[in-house]
Amino acid sequence: MKAVRYIETGRPPEIVDLPQPTPGPGEVLLRVAGAGVCHSDLHVLDHGIGIPGPFTLGHENTGWVAGLGAGATNVKEGDAVAVYGPWGCGACRTCQTSAENYCEHHASIPYYGGGLGKDGGMAEFMIVPSPRLLVPLAGLDPIKAAPLSDAALTPYHAIKSSLPLLSPDATVLVLGIGGLGHMAVQILQALSPARLIAGDIDETKLDHARKLGVEHCVNTGDFDAAKEEIRSIAGPRGITVAFDVVGAQSTMDLCSAVVGRASRICILGLAGGTFAYAANRPPYGCEVIIPYWGSRTELMEVTALANAGQIHAEVEAFPLEEAPSVYERLREGRIRGRAVLQP
Numbered sequence: 001m002k003a004v005r006y007i008e009t010g011r012p013p014e015i016v017d018l019p020q021p022t023p024g025p026g027e028v029l030l031r032v033a034g035a036g037v038c039h040s041d042l043h044v045l046d047h048g049i050g051i052p053g054p055f056t057l058g059h060e061n062t063g064w065v066a067g068l069g070a071g072a073t074n075v076k077e078g079d080a081v082a083v084y085g086p087w088g089c090g091a092c093r094t095c096q097t098s099a100e101n102y103c104e105h106h107a108s109i110p111y112y113g114g115g116l117g118k119d120g121g122m123a124e125f126m127i128v129p130s131p132r133l134l135v136p137l138a139g140l141d142p143i144k145a146a147p148l149s150d151a152a153l154t155p156y157h158a159i160k161s162s163l164p165l166l167s168p169d170a171t172v173l174v175l176g177i178g179g180l181g182h183m184a185v186q187i188l189q190a191l192s193p194a195r196l197i198a199g200d201i202d203e204t205k206l207d208h209a210r211k212l213g214v215e216h217c218v219n220t221g222d223f224d225a226a227k228e229e230i231r232s233i234a235g236p237r238g239i240t241v242a243f244d245v246v247g248a249q250s251t252m253d254l255c256s257a258v259v260g261r262a263s264r265i266c267i268l269g270l271a272g273g274t275f276a277y278a279a280n281r282p283p284y285g286c287e288v289i290i291p292y293w294g295s296r297t298e299l300m301e302v303t304a305l306a307n308a309g310q311i312h313a314e315v316e317a318f319p320l321e322e323a324p325s326v327y328e329r330l331r332e333g334r335i336r337g338r339a340v341l342q343p
Helices: 041-046 142-149 153-165 181-189 203-211 221-235 249-258 296-307 320-331
Strands: 001-008 014-017 027-039 061-068 080-083 126-128 134-136 169-174 196-198 216-219 239-244 261-265 287-289 315-319 338-342
Touching: 014 320, 027 142, 027 320, 041 320, 061 126, 061 142, 080 142, 126 181, 134 296, 142 239, 142 296, 142 338, 153 181, 153 239, 153 261, 153 320, 153 338, 169 181, 169 221, 169 249, 169 320, 181 196, 181 203, 196 203, 196 221, 203 216, 216 221, 221 249, 239 249, 249 261, 315 320
Parallel strands: 169 196, 169 239, 196 216, 239 261, 261 287, 315 338
Antiparallel strands: 001 014, 027 061, 027 126, 027 338, 061 080, 080 134
């Protein structure tokens, strides 16, 4: 079978031929329908994750159950499923609450998940360690649903924890309207009555936000002008919750400059910024959190939102063989919404 592989840090992904895997005891063989192409993959390729290659990329996956190892239960061949991405020990306190993204034993597990140390979904088939890591798609198109497991789950987790702050008189900011950001604005519109502002340096992505129904869209290319425009929309209270889906120095600094007191900054992006603190910057009462992915239960909730028609991933589908060029398009900012590879 064809597979897109991380070989070593600083080396482009390679498409290789591998034997079809066989599920061991308790494991599930998945015939892959779609694998999302995430900015995090670029960080893996460029900087590594401390786990040596080679391994197959793709941590945002959907497909159909194609085989069961001995003892694997609760799913059957042919079931359409999404793969829950962060793989924990499955037994600690947080894993037992379905929050494997915060597994207590993460430091002793030699991988983060499929596509992140273990073989992922950019192949015709992949092995999932346990049926507990599968969520039914309940009628969703598997190709269009692939981004739900990260591009939607990650902002959903951050937004859900912030809902107590998002009252009707609050203003919420999303910086970066790409793969995660275009899902974040839809989730906020579905769950929160707060005034919503979308910010990006790319007018094409701001146009996408407008088409998704966002009234206030701000080009953040000019820091000072963007700061003043955001402040004028938010009023004296300032931004109550800012979601930085980019994580660059400029976006972190902009969040600090526009949030008000008793606010929150959620940093989701990995673009290499360093958060700076000084007295009253960010303002007093502001909390800064760095959420990671989401829980299995939250993936079920995200899937329910999609099934209800309240959110949808904007998908550009490509054949698996085009993975190297798709990564270059992603690096250059030429993907609208989320790219999905189809084996």
